[in-house]
Amino acid sequence: MQRVIDERGSILATSTPIAGAFPSPYEIETPPGCEGWEEMYPYYAVFDEARRDADEKRFWFWNSMHFPVPMPAFDVQCIDSPYQAVGAWQNRVFAVPPAMGIDYRIVNGYVYISGNPVTDPEKMAERAEFFQRRASYYFENWSELYEQWKSRVRALIDEVTNLPVPDLPEYEPDEVMEGERNTAFVDVLDSYQRCLRLGDLMWQRHFEFLLLGYGAYATFADHCKANLPDIPDQHIAQMVAGIDVLLFRPDAELRRLARLAIDTGVDDAFVEGRTPEEIDAALEQSDAGRKWLEDLQQVKDPWFNMATGDGLYHYYRSWLDDPSIPYASLIGHINALKAGEQIDRPTEEIQRERDRLAEEYGSLLDEGARQTFNELLGLSRTVFPYVEEHKFFCDYWFLTRWWNKLREFGELLARNGFLNDAEDIFQLGRHEVMSALDELVLCWATGGAPRGPSFWPPIVERRKELLARLGDWTPPPALGVAPEVVTDPMTIMLWGVTTQRVQEWARSQDPAATEVVGAPASPGTIEGPARVIRTIDELADVREGEILVTGSTSPAWAPIFSKIKATVTDVGGVMSHAAIVCREYGLPAVVGTGRATSLIRTGQMIRVDGSAGVVSIVDGGAG
């Protein structure tokens, strides 16, 4: 039996694991028509009988923060590679004493994860030695290491952007004869493998600093709460959050361009409902318009390397690929400016408030606690640029380029009849793509007839149908046995899955529930109609005055934040993007509810209490 202390420091009911609160992963039924979905995924990614004894007793939670919709076969690379990387750093480099890496399993297309704990005290002591030495090295040299990190990641972005995807020529050029280059079959295979490897290299960098960065913040937050038990989470975040954060730059550039459009009299081109192409065409009509477009061109690299979603799926494109999001934002900013609204981020005010909070909270502590407070705050502020910026470099900039590079391989396969469409490459696993390329270059070399064109397209079609059907299935927030206490520091820090959250999930399994509880992430209470968004395509449906209910959000969604009244997410902590952006926009937010998207339907009136972390369904609405 454990006493559970909630975020506010009050003691909840004495808790024991709630037997049967979550279904066994082996009891989950396959939705009708989805039989055989397992064939999309690696053999090791499913709950199989051979591991039943162990897997059934573990606690698995749906990683809806990163994987809100069923996984396309290729996108599994964005599970494997990150979990290879996070495990390598956490378990093999830093040797975090109580936690190894994260296991995953796919159920009906959805990704469930579970940490591997270290429980042997001797082993933990042994690991502690590694951890202390290595973590100290990073913390002591943070700024320098981070600069190095940035140039390494920039190099990876350049390499993936410039990676050639060779075509298969009728006749090889003379350079081959002259010994200056390989034949195309080697180059194609090399290039594809390098593309995969570049993804691995990026993920390796992605996780190099992440645990330590979050850990520094979590330690500061714990210290605040130990001494100031009622301090709102958002105040802790405000004291740490950066001011000149890279992630705010893209929208800042859009605000500047909006102002420029008005100042140079070309704002009439930005009419609600026009496509970006139509707007560009209107701008091309005048000198001032062409001048504005030139200015836009200069901003695009790098600031349009924002993803339209949180990065891990192939269908999250960049603003470069899909300018509708930045253009919608431009229209919004121009309208706001014309209405006389202040649209600039009040950076000076934010800075002043951040320093004032730190000063005032510090002054309320006694001397010993104040010194530790100041040291941890300093450390958190040092690590935080990385915590906020790695998303831009890795998840947005690199990944959108990387997906585009893979599209080029898709084009190669489509040109040769292996796929009906370049985009279909994402319906094949990465090893299947390797296999298809192997056959393609083989038949190119031999001149023989390929099997691929009759083999792959039916598989692709079946998988598209499976993903559509699986998309209608609602995954439970967790599977297996609910733990008494969540102790894994990574699960708590990265996913916000605390003991309290698991208990709430268990309670909310009641199908008649009209309330979900999450972390209070941005204060205020408001009522409004819900808009449940599961995929990026549905973003356009969001209407003025609605409350966004979604798996998790990305900073690239900033444009819709000027329309909505509040945000509710399934997964995420107070440092999640939804929380950060809502605080910026002054919107109430409740994050980490576990199942808001499955309980709440579009059109229902809901009440969001961002101070208490409660979301209630007020009436059934049209849903």
Place this chain on the structure above:
Amino acid sequence: MAAELTRSLADLRQADTDSFGGKSSTLGELIAAEIPVPPGFALSCEAFRLFVEQAGLRGVIAHALERASSGDVDAVNRASHSISEAMHSAPMPAAVRDEVTRHYAELGDVPVAVRSSALGEDSQEATFAGQQETYLWIRGAGQVCDAIRDCWISLYSPPAIAYRARLGEKDEEPAMGVTVQLMVDAEVSGVMFTCNPVSGDPSMVAINASWGLGLAVVGGEVTPDDYLVSKVTREVVRENISSKTVEYVPGEAGTVFLDVPEERRDIPCLDEPRIATLVDVGKRVERYFGSRQDIEWAFARGDGELFVVQSRPVTGIAKPKEEKKPTSAMSLLMSTFGAEKKQ
């Protein structure tokens, strides 16, 4: 030089506690700190002593207490009764009466609150010693003098006698000051702590508020609205709006206890600007005294002006979960990752 009997509240300071009691001198300090406090005046312990002496009550009191020394309940009650009767019929010294009349006239023939101003610091002790009496909405110099005498009489209430007997102080003559203060016709009133008394969080102000005069909140006769407000940003971190069924309001003589009309019961009795005003005043009082304060306050009906009617140090609050020993930032960081050094 004759002993000082009364003084304007504005002229009192902490150093006067021994002669005027804690409540009056604290109010003087609050006025000095430019905290909005209703004006008034105070009576010193000397005023009480003069009353006992001039009325020749010492013998009566000693005699009555002699018989109560056994601590027997009936004996104590009888002693209290006879002292109280004697004091009631004793005249107020002319000097005291004159000064009270003069001060009261300066206030402007207004309703006042008459309260005892205890000599002990500890409020628990003061309660047992009978130094917590309050008489509200008193009008006219004669009524004020009667209320002052009632405060004095409370020093010989049965619990006060028993308490002093237990402490072995029966031979020492008790004394107290009295505070007379302009009465605020409160629309809303209540209590605030400049910390969360439950968790011990020093960055919070905890506010209890209800309709009407503060009596209902202090006396626990209503479940007040409960607000926890950040001292740093003045945001309401938590609130609990209760059904406030009853309130005290001024009546013809003293106060009346009424049912709150249906439509006002369940609505919050404080809005954001008033909460912000309270927090600001709370912070100023805390800063002035250099310690966490327990403050009684009221918003006046009509212009809505805020008044502080009392403040005292918070005692017996929970301390935030204390770390066992001073811990460095780095060792806390290591423990986040489960890598604390084994001792």
